[in-house]
Amino acid sequence: MGMIVQKFGGTSVGTGERMRNVAEIIQHARKEHEVIAVVSAMSSTVKSEGTTNLLLEAGELAVQGVPFEVPLEKLEANHRRAVSEAIASLELREEVERWIETELIWLHSFLDAIQVIRELSPRSQDILMATGERFSAFLLSSVLRDRAVPTVFVDLTHVVPEEEAEVTPGFFRRLQERLAMQCAPKDHEVPVVTGFFGMVPGGLLRAVGRGYTDFTAALISAGLGRKKVEEMQVWKEVDGVFTADPRRVPTARVLPSISPTEASELTYFGSEVLHPFTMERVVAAEVPIRIKNTFRPEAPGTVILPRNKAGALPQRVTAVTAKKGITIFTITSNRMYNAYGFMARVFEVLAENGVVVDLIATSEVSLSFTVDRREELEKAMASLQELGQVDITPGRAILAMVGEGMKYAQGTAGRMFTSLGEAGVNIEMISQGASEINISCVIKEEDAEVGLKAIHHAFLEEPQSAK
Numbered sequence: 001m002g003m004i005v006q007k008f009g010g011t012s013v014g015t016g017e018r019m020r021n022v023a024e025i026i027q028h029a030r031k032e033h034e035v036i037a038v039v040s041a042m043s044s045t046v047k048s049e050g051t052t053n054l055l056l057e058a059g060e061l062a063v064q065g066v067p068f069e070v071p072l073e074k075l076e077a078n079h080r081r082a083v084s085e086a087i088a089s090l091e092l093r094e095e096v097e098r099w100i101e102t103e104l105i106w107l108h109s110f111l112d113a114i115q116v117i118r119e120l121s122p123r124s125q126d127i128l129m130a131t132g133e134r135f136s137a138f139l140l141s142s143v144l145r146d147r148a149v150p151t152v153f154v155d156l157t158h159v160v161p162e163e164e165a166e167v168t169p170g171f172f173r174r175l176q177e178r179l180a181m182q183c184a185p186k187d188h189e190v191p192v193v194t195g196f197f198g199m200v201p202g203g204l205l206r207a208v209g210r211g212y213t214d215f216t217a218a219l220i221s222a223g224l225g226r227k228k229v230e231e232m233q234v235w236k237e238v239d240g241v242f243t244a245d246p247r248r249v250p251t252a253r254v255l256p257s258i259s260p261t262e263a264s265e266l267t268y269f270g271s272e273v274l275h276p277f278t279m280e281r282v283v284a285a286e287v288p289i290r291i292k293n294t295f296r297p298e299a300p301g302t303v304i305l306p307r308n309k310a311g312a313l314p315q316r317v318t319a320v321t322a323k324k325g326i327t328i329f330t331i332t333s334n335r336m337y338n339a340y341g342f343m344a345r346v347f348e349v350l351a352e353n354g355v356v357v358d359l360i361a362t363s364e365v366s367l368s369f370t371v372d373r374r375e376e377l378e379k380a381m382a383s384l385q386e387l388g389q390v391d392i393t394p395g396r397a398i399l400a401m402v403g404e405g406m407k408y409a410q411g412t413a414g415r416m417f418t419s420l421g422e423a424g425v426n427i428e429m430i431s432q433g434a435s436e437i438n439i440s441c442v443i444k445e446e447d448a449e450v451g452l453k454a455i456h457h458a459f460l461e462e463p464q465s466a467k
Helices: 016-029 051-064 069-086 090-117 122-146 170-183 214-222 261-269 276-284 344-351 374-385 403-410 412-422 445-460
Strands: 003-009 033-039 151-154 190-194 228-235 289-293 303-304 319-332 360-362 366-371 389-402 428-434 438-444
Touching: 003 214, 016 033, 016 090, 016 122, 033 122, 033 214, 033 374, 051 069, 051 090, 051 122, 051 228, 069 090, 069 412, 090 122, 090 319, 122 190, 151 428, 170 214, 190 214, 214 276, 228 261, 261 319, 261 389, 261 438, 276 289, 276 360, 319 374, 319 445, 344 374, 374 389, 389 412, 389 445, 403 412, 412 438, 412 445, 438 445
Parallel strands: 003 033, 003 228, 033 190, 151 190, 228 289
Antiparallel strands: 289 303, 319 366, 319 389, 360 366, 389 438, 428 438
8 A cells, every 4th residue: 555645734724624624635545545644734814813823923922022812812712613613522522622721821831931031032933833733733633533533643843853953955864764754654543743843953934934844744755755655745725736826817727747847946936836845855755746626636636747757748838927026136336347256245245144036137237136025135235335336126026937848949038028028018137047947037016917918828828839
């Protein structure tokens, strides 16, 4: 019997009814596979009322020395409501209620301590976030028990050894081996695993970001390997990866498959497919990743599989996406002309201030780059102005066209720019890497939707003679 690692996002387990739906998905999968379930903290359709946000809000209030009870009361109400909705057995329901009460008492004590010292360190922030995944994983394991499914609750809060002092590729290799040992099914039980995977050096948010639950499932899958894991499944609220955001482009369609590189590019430029770290670990282990819809489990979803495994020549363009909230910074200086080291000094300043750059374009006397977090760059302004004149252009968007097959087709960039021109969209910056998998341009933010539709119509709608 093969194995499947199933990851369920916060919205997928956001209510008692949705917990029951997830339990049905797991039960169905158990007919043919061993199953490991990895869960995020419960989240409602209102992002601010999700468990993780409520916990972080409570932490910030504690740091400020003001009452933090309101977000905790919302958290408690959400989970108690889910218990009453999802669990039929009165005895089991009372057991879960007692467990929640114990966790809340500890959580209050922890926040009281933060309120005294007025500091929320990365480690303390991690401890807060871990609470959300413990709640959802324990609750889902109880829902499965209520349905006579043998389960085991696996808390990964302390899986990282104390001696680990630095986040490196070696750290993640060692961690995935530990996770594989701890999460492997025994006696046909379903391990229900917390998406939070321990006290990472420097803090989990800083090391991985908010996509850490996907990454947890990836580490488990990679640690167990292709011989044991047939597929890693990421259950979301959409049918898979689309050729464009269907909310902006009504003609967008679900892709049956994409490559890991395409998925990484789409994620970085706004599509939120998967955290790039996720694909790096799983693809190295040759485990396929399938994205499926929790609310339409019968839909086949999108599989992320290396092209050399899929065996088919990729189409010219796979998808188009847009990333809003972009600001262009341009440094102009005659010292760039026939000089070396100028760009190195610019990026040294950016690195010192923690500035992440998306796109770069240069001429003989100017350097332009884009950022999506302008706050960090404000800290670097004084140092950048010592290097040259700095011009700031806010209110922009990056429009990215992604496809493994673009390298095999002539005229792709020209056709992209022509379609944008015909739609009345002005291009302000252009970027294309040597791999030719992504052609990106910067446009006005208000033109993003028009640009998306124009490129999608030109490359991804019938007639598709240019493929």
